[in-house]
Amino acid sequence: MSTLTIALPKGRLLSPALDLLESLGYDVHALRGASRKLIFDDVARGTRWLLLKPFDVVTFVEHGAADLGIVGQDVLLETDSDVFEPLTLPFGFCRIVLAARRERAQTDWRLAASLRIASKYPRITRRFFVERGWSAEIIPLHGSVEIAPALGLSDLLVDIVDTGRTLKENGLTELETICSSQAALIVNRASHALKFQEIQSLLLSLREFSEK
Amino acid sequence: MIERQLPHGVADLYFEEAARKAQLEARLQETFGQWSYSQVIPPTFEYYEALAAEASPQVREEIYRFPDRDGRMLALRADPTIPIARLVSTKLYDRPLPLRLFYIANVFRHEEPKASLRREFTQAGIELIGEGTAQADAEVIALAVTALREVGLGDFRLRLGATDILRALLEPLALSELQSEHVKSALERKNEAALNDVLRRLSLPREASRALLTLPLLAGDAAILERAAKEFAENDTACAALERLREVWRLLDALGVSDAVSLDLGMVRGMAYYTGIVFEGFTRGIGFAIMSGGRYDNLLAHFGRNLPACGFAIGVERVLTALQLQGDNVISLSPEIVAELDSARTLAQRVKVARGEGKRIEWSLRRCTRDELILFARQRGAREIWFADGSVHELA
Numbered sequence: 001m002s003t004l005t006i007a008l009p010k011g012r013l014l015s016p017a018l019d020l021l022e023s024l025g026y027d028v029h030a031l032r033g034a035s036r037k038l039i040f041d042d043v044a045r046g047t048r049w050l051l052l053k054p055f056d057v058v059t060f061v062e063h064g065a066a067d068l069g070i071v072g073q074d075v076l077l078e079t080d081s082d083v084f085e086p087l088t089l090p091f092g093f094c095r096i097v098l099a100a101r102r103e104r105a106q107t108d109w110r111l112a113a114s115l116r117i118a119s120k121y122p123r124i125t126r127r128f129f130v131e132r133g134w135s136a137e138i139i140p141l142h143g144s145v146e147i148a149p150a151l152g153l154s155d156l157l158v159d160i161v162d163t164g165r166t167l168k169e170n171g172l173t174e175l176e177t178i179c180s181s182q183a184a185l186i187v188n189r190a191s192h193a194l195k196f197q198e199i200q201s202l203l204l205s206l207r208e209f210s211e212k
Numbered sequence: 213m214i215e216r217q218l219p220h221g222v223a224d225l226y227f228e229e230a231a232r233k234a235q236l237e238a239r240l241q242e243t244f245g246q247w248s249y250s251q252v253i254p255p256t257f258e259y260y261e262a263l264a265a266e267a268s269p270q271v272r273e274e275i276y277r278f279p280d281r282d283g284r285m286l287a288l289r290a291d292p293t294i295p296i297a298r299l300v301s302t303k304l305y306d307r308p309l310p311l312r313l314f315y316i317a318n319v320f321r322h323e324e325p326k327a328s329l330r331r332e333f334t335q336a337g338i339e340l341i342g343e344g345t346a347q348a349d350a351e352v353i354a355l356a357v358t359a360l361r362e363v364g365l366g367d368f369r370l371r372l373g374a375t376d377i378l379r380a381l382l383e384p385l386a387l388s389e390l391q392s393e394h395v396k397s398a399l400e401r402k403n404e405a406a407l408n409d410v411l412r413r414l415s416l417p418r419e420a421s422r423a424l425l426t427l428p429l430l431a432g433d434a435a436i437l438e439r440a441a442k443e444f445a446e447n448d449t450a451c452a453a454l455e456r457l458r459e460v461w462r463l464l465d466a467l468g469v470s471d472a473v474s475l476d477l478g479m480v481r482g483m484a485y486y487t488g489i490v491f492e493g494f495t496r497g498i499g500f501a502i503m504s505g506g507r508y509d510n511l512l513a514h515f516g517r518n519l520p521a522c523g524f525a526i527g528v529e530r531v532l533t534a535l536q537l538q539g540d541n542v543i544s545l546s547p548e549i550v551a552e553l554d555s556a557r558t559l560a561q562r563v564k565v566a567r568g569e570g571k572r573i574e575w576s577l578r579r580c581t582r583d584e585l586i587l588f589a590r591q592r593g594a595r596e597i598w599f600a601d602g603s604v605h606e607l608a
Binding site for chain 2: 085187
């Protein structure tokens with residue numbers, strides 16, 4: 001029997017992903033610890049788990065270094081990758097929004113001669129502005145996007161929002177929702193052909209669970 | 213200092229790697245020959261318009277082009293099928309049909325610098341031109357399977373779909389180009405949730421969207437053909453396309469290759485180009501398709517000859533990588549014998565005879581002591597030394 005390699009994202013999706021896998025009978029308790037290990041083998045079930053940064057989950061799956069992965073749709077939208085995306089999973093709900101400093105929320109940004117947008121999601125941001133036909137300079141950041149407007153680095157920002165608290169605490173207001181996102185299961189194309197039965201049965205049990 | 217780095221996406225091949233590639237190509241060439249295919253060697257560059265006009269939009273973006281010295285745009289070959297279509301429709305169209313042609317050609321595409329994407333790579337492929345039957349489909353698929361088997365690929369699988377089925381399901385819906393793009397891109401990713409959303413927003417008749425919604429699930433072995441027949445019952449064109457696929461499957465069974473093939477009716481790759489069957493090959497260790505092909509009955513018409521055609525292209529470098537991962541035979545480039553080049557005629561004669569028998573023999577070109585020559589031969593990995601005085605020394 002061939003084994004399945006499944007990539008899981010570190011960060012906010014990890015805990016609900018592990019809950020889901022546990023409820024399907026996978027032994028994943030070792031992945032919850034503070035261990036620095038990145039590869040965990042479950043010999044009994046023929047499964048290998050990888051713990052990766054979310055964007056790397058997509059890269060590993062696209063290149064076939066992992067057969068499957070769990071990742072947020074926000075990451076998928078940002079990476080434009082060539083993978084199957086057969087299932088959404090019932091956790092990790094969030095939105096990607098355009099936001100501004102609260103005191104400037106009433107400004108009509110369309111009229112701005114030049115616009116700078118800070119974001120961890122430069123592709124999603126660019127696509128949004130291109131679709132609207134607005135021009136903008138995008139400032140790609142890796143984190144701490146919330147403070148960019150206050151420090152004059154950008155006029156607006158595009159960021160992921162769960163409850164909206166982080167935005168509020170940083171004196172920001174949502175202007176518009178660009179898209180919503182939740183966790184998704186992704187599958188490598190070659191794996192889908194070569195390990196069809198194993199993947200199909202995993203998909204089936206995940207689907208049953210998700211529809212509960 | 214002159215530039216010593218290579219541009220992105222090209223590579224030097226040398227020693228064992230070059231030999232492995234040449235050996236693989238020879239093996240493919242032999243197999244294609246056994247199936248009665250003849251070689252075509254298209255030019256490396258031609259007029260841009262000729263190559264770009266019929267290339268898929270994605271390939272067109274990636275064509276390397278440059279002005280000739282008289283100002284006309286030239287382009288490097290980005291897809292051997294296009295020059296072959298031009299060749300057939302200008303010169304070979306009145307030969308007895310079908311034409312069976314193969315090529316082994318390097319192609320040039322300006323691909324995004326991602327891992328394992330190269331900008332110069334080699335494709336080995338075939339075109340079966342002038343025959344539109346299910347038998348022709350089956351021959352092309354069977355040859356693809358046979359070629360991959362013959363080069364020693366162990367664990368591989370061809371995925372077979374039919375673009376005419378999806379076309380038949382989309383046609384009565386009369387979607388705008390943008391709408392059908394949305395449907396296709398959801399299908400392409402087997403993204404059922406997105407497909408559901410798109411179809412709901414289009415407020416289509418229930419039956420029509422139900423057939424489309426089942427497409428991502430219609431993957432697997434021949435059993436899905438039965439299921440599909442039920443799902444498509446109300447669409448005659450889709451049923452006909454499906455019946456054709458069943459016939460192809462029966463032929464693949466008879467040809468003894470169906471165990472290497474699985475079905476996926478949700479395949480939408482190359483919809484703009486392919487008109488019937490479409491297939492991709494995958495193997496253990498490589499996350500991307502190592503080959504792809506299908507039927508493209510409209511291409512030659514664009515060059516003025518209305519001839520059906522079907523073919524495939526194998527990515528030679530990807531197969532080489534896969535073979536290496538799967539424990540390919542090692543090629544040795546060490547000489548078997550090192551012989552001392554000297555005015556002694558008898559040794560020269562012996563070397564000539566032994567080379568004729570296929571032995572790999574390297575001349576030692578310097579005057580040196582016996583010990584120095586033994587050291588040299590050892591470094592070269594030889595097993596024997598033939599000295600000018602006629603003596604032979606065997607190396608452990």
